[in-house]
Amino acid sequence: MPDDLVFMMGNFEARIPQDRVYSKSHLWLMPGEDRWRVGFTAYSVRLLQDVYFLDWAVDPFTQVREKQKIGEIESSKALSDLYAPSAGRILEFNEELLNDPSAINQADNYDKGWLFEMESEAQWLTPTEYLQILEDGWEQAQRIIKGQLN
């Protein structure tokens, strides 16, 4: 397995493992037998920081549209609605996180901190493509964040 790609967010190294694929909305997707396991990228986690609240708005086995709202997340610094990365069917949520969402943070985001599993036929981004998106979107992302800090 090749080394992780790295995107520099200021001084922070956001790792992009090459064993999986990515969505534009900053989620990673790991292929399973008939499903994708989905979680936050290091980039997302760095922006959120210290997640302490996670809530899902749909039940398992719900058919979703792309960009349909499926939940909410809140951290000490930020909040966000969460959206389906593509059309498909949500199969299961990570139960562990519902008791304690802290596994989303830090080192576990690519592993124990997975969010949900879904069926999808969508085309995802390769790690290199995702890195490119981060590079292209970094200025805009900073604007979105900083525009709200004033």
Place this chain on the structure above:
Amino acid sequence: MADKKLTVVISQAQGKNPAKRELEESLAAALLMEADLEVSLVPHLYDLSADHTGTLFLQAIRGDVVVLSWLYPRACHWVLDRLDVRGREGLVLLKEEVDEAEEDPEAAESTSVPFVNPERQKSIPDRKIYSIDLRVSSTLDDYLTEIKRLSQDAQVQTFQLGNMLQETPRPAQLEKYLKPLDIISAQKMGGNVAEADQLEPTKRRWYPVIDYGLCTNCMECIDFCLFGVYGVDQGGQILVEEQDSCKKGCPACSRVCPENAIIFPGHKTPGIAGADGEVAGLKIDLSKLFGAPDALEMAARERDVELVAEGRDAVGLSVGIPSRLKVSQSTSDELDDLIDSLDAMEL
């Protein structure tokens, strides 16, 4: 009733939330003790129909009025306006915390409007309506302090119950609104009270409310809505003509409005429910980064759901979508500011 009194209206919450009911009751009880206040209780403003006696009661109030409701102040003001209960927006100090720097008391009292309709201007009496959101504090004293402050400032006029009594419907029907504790105790008793002591029931409603302090009369809402909710009055001004044609839960026209002038007081998103300014809150909203659809896309989708529910064809973005690019007016200023604050970030 020759005393000069400031009228305070408590508008009840929808549903029967005990905490809300309790605050309403304690407020009514405490305010009744104040000699210079006239206290009344009406159902939730948004649910009042034009012929409800609660509406007639509100319309009969003269002089300044304080309205306590479970609504954002801006939503409260324009729902009242819709009910033909009009006045200028009075400055309330008890409200949701926002950045001090953006506060401008002068602006809050400003009376200029983007679209001038002389007929409409004439219909606005020279009095102030103070809208207070009952969600900003759960402490009774906060409200009492603010209302006392207002009653000192307010232009208190003789409460002309006499005039009101001469009008139809029968006075007893309106007078009961001035006995808030009787109403509340009747509600607690459930069905076991004389009909005369009970408020007429209201039904939950869903319709847009226009903030004429922001509306530029651009007509994008009337182009977008395919359910015939909007119309134009004789002065050429947009109005909500067929409010009951509106689709429950659908806030699409509000998203399309370039001025954020369309309020759905019951929507869960503060910006749509009438919160001031850009979406309130001290936290960073990352929704755009995490894949939120843009407002027009969302509006078209919500409209399609309602069209299909009626057996009509979905139209997507092909009908009534503004051709110009929607650019938030604040964007360029924000960009300058954020670039200044760039170094402050710890990324």
